[in-house]
Amino acid sequence: MKSSGETxxxxxxxxxxxxxxxxxxxxSGALSILYxxxxxxxxxxxxxxxxxxxxxxxVLQEVFVQVWKQAGRYQSSRSSVSTWLVxxxxxxxxxxxxxxxxxxxxxxxxxxENLNPHTSPEGMRTVILKExxxxxxxxxxxxxxxxxxxxxxxxxxxxxxxxxAQATGIPLGTVKTRTLLAMKKLRSALESxxxxxx
Amino acid sequence: xxxxxxxxxxxxxxVILEWLEAADLDRVPGSDALAPSDRPSGxxxxxxxxxxxxxxxEYLEVLGLLPxxxxxxxxxxxxxxxxxxxxxxxxxEEGRPASGPRVARGPRVVAPGGRGWLLPLAAxxxxxxxxxxxxxxLQVRAQRVLIADLSARLDQGRSTEAALVASRGMLxxxxxxxxxxxxxxxxxxxxxxxxxxxxxxxxxxxxxxPAGEDWFLRIEGLEPxxxxxxxxxxFSTESGEVPGPVFAVKNxxxxxxxxxxxxxxxxxxxxxxxxxxxxxxxxxxxxxxFGDERTQLL
Numbered sequence: 001m002k003s004s005g006e007t008x009x010x011x012x013x014x015x016x017x018x019x020x021x022x023x024x025x026x027x028s029g030a031l032s033i034l035y036x037x038x039x040x041x042x043x044x045x046x047x048x049x050x051x052x053x054x055x056x057x058x059v060l061q062e063v064f065v066q067v068w069k070q071a072g073r074y075q076s077s078r079s080s081v082s083t084w085l086v087x088x089x090x091x092x093x094x095x096x097x098x099x100x101x102x103x104x105x106x107x108x109x110x111x112x113e114n115l116n117p118h119t120s121p122e123g124m125r126t127v128i129l130k131e132x133x134x135x136x137x138x139x140x141x142x143x144x145x146x147x148x149x150x151x152x153x154x155x156x157x158x159x160x161x162x163x164x165a166q167a168t169g170i171p172l173g174t175v176k177t178r179t180l181l182a183m184k185k186l187r188s189a190l191e192s193x194x195x196x197x198x
Numbered sequence: 199x200x201x202x203x204x205x206x207x208x209x210x211x212x213v214i215l216e217w218l219e220a221a222d223l224d225r226v227p228g229s230d231a232l233a234p235s236d237r238p239s240g241x242x243x244x245x246x247x248x249x250x251x252x253x254x255x256e257y258l259e260v261l262g263l264l265p266x267x268x269x270x271x272x273x274x275x276x277x278x279x280x281x282x283x284x285x286x287x288x289x290x291e292e293g294r295p296a297s298g299p300r301v302a303r304g305p306r307v308v309a310p311g312g313r314g315w316l317l318p319l320a321a322x323x324x325x326x327x328x329x330x331x332x333x334x335x336l337q338v339r340a341q342r343v344l345i346a347d348l349s350a351r352l353d354q355g356r357s358t359e360a361a362l363v364a365s366r367g368m369l370x371x372x373x374x375x376x377x378x379x380x381x382x383x384x385x386x387x388x389x390x391x392x393x394x395x396x397x398x399x400x401x402x403x404x405x406x407x408p409a410g411e412d413w414f415l416r417i418e419g420l421e422p423x424x425x426x427x428x429x430x431x432x433f434s435t436e437s438g439e440v441p442g443p444v445f446a447v448k449n450x451x452x453x454x455x456x457x458x459x460x461x462x463x464x465x466x467x468x469x470x471x472x473x474x475x476x477x478x479x480x481x482x483x484x485x486x487x488f489g490d491e492r493t494q495l496l
Contacts, residue, residue, distance in 0.1 A: 028285050035278055040270030047271050057277050061284075068285040079255070083262025090265075129266070136267035155264055161215055176215060183214045187260050194259045 016081035024071035031068055038082065039064075041129070042089045049093040049156050059092045066092070080197035094158030132193060139189040147182035150175050214257055375405070375414055382496045383408030387468055389417065389487040397421065397470075397486035404458070404468055404489065413458035417470065417487065420447045420454065427474050431458070432481055434467040434490070439480055444473075466490060 022030035039060060046056035066088060074084055140148055153164045165172040378384060389402035400419035407413060420429065423446045431442035440462045445454055467490035471481045
């Protein structure tokens with residue numbers, strides 16, 4: 001188990017916490033490595049939320065500039081670097097979604113516009129990322145559709161529980177129950193992945 | 199778990215939904231509770247607070263793991279270049295060790311947001327410069343108008359001054375002539391056309407100062423000179439005719455006034471002829487005007 005919130009990596013690759021610390025000291029090379037490791041995943045998240053590749057690229061740029069600015073504020077005791085980056089990206093993307101009223105599109109549509117494979121060498125060769133994706137895909141697929149739906153509406157569309165209830169016509173209490181169940185199942189199922197991040 | 203003041207289910211319910219809706223870690227209610235402890239993250243702890251912190255952290259990481267299900271999307275190559283340009287680095291710095299020279303440089307000397315205020319500052323300066331330039335242009339135009347006005351007034355003043363000087367000169371000359379004519383001993387010699395003269399309508403007078411200097415000749419009624427000819431004043435003396443001043447009449451009825459200097463001694467008469475030679479040695483014709491009588495008033 002890692003104690004610094006870093007992702008297990010092969011060879012002499014610097015831990016992510018160290019990269020953030022170096023970025024906080026003004027090392028743009030460290031930011032460059034962080035970009036190579038996470039930009040593909042983060043752009044996938046921004047694209048999923050916004051549905052527009054150009055908007056998603058803008059968000060990605062904003063995220064890494066914000067990371068550069070706020071690297072000194074990162075605390076490894078609060079979250080892993082990966083989660084920190086994900087939450088910044090999600091927050092930025094949802095803010096843009098709300099402010100610009102970007103038309104949501106399905107993941108399938110977004111993927112159709114982004115046929116280029118992820119070419120970042122580090123992203124591609126990192127086995128753990130592939131494993132994570134596989135594990136997450138499996139565990140999310142194992143969720144009952146009604147639980148997965150409310151979770152995705154809250155997570156990727158930035159909707160509150162009340163908004164989900166209004167959008168789906170499901171009672172608010174039911175929405176909360178389904179969301180809580182989904183999160184608990186995921187926490188239990190992803191125990192090993194979470195351990196790697198702690 | 200049963201010894202905890204809050205059971206796991208309570209923590210789950212309180213945390214999960216709030217965090218899911220808060221999205222940003224900085225906006226997550228209660229997330230600061232994860233920070234203050236100096237203990238290594240994730241280290242088992244028997245205290246209830248630590249278990250709660252641990253649970254909070256685990257759910258937060260679940261949120262961080264969710265997007266790993268998505269297919270990664272390759273960003274455009276320019277995106278990374280733009281980011282590194284914005285933060286003051288370049289793509290060639292990738293992998294540079296933290297102990298390298300760039301790290302030693304102050305981290306915020308090249309502020310990430312530095313270019314953010316440069317543009318408004320440059321725009322503000324440009325506006326200020328434009329305003330100052332416009333004000334200066336107006337000032338220059340006003341100064342040019344003022345200079346032109348002053349220049350015109352100066353020319354007018356100079357012209358007036360010249361006229362005044364000329365008037366003073368004329369007045370001084372008139373006073374001088376009056377002084378001469380009213381001085382004791384001053385003589386007057388009338389010049390009249392002799393019989394058969396071609397200038398029958400002309401008349402003149404010579405005012406002679408008793409000291410023999412600054413004589414004054416005034417003639418009127420002479421016809422304009424023909425081509426190449428000039429009128430010549432002659433002084434008749436015992437030794438013959440001595441040429442004096444030469445003058446021309448351009449317009450009919452013109453009055454001629456001359457100052458006579460260097461008169462020869464022993465002048466007996468004064469006469470006027472019209473000569474073709476500008477430097478004649480002797481009159482070539484009978485006199486047009488002649489005078490040999492002197493009158494003394496005082």
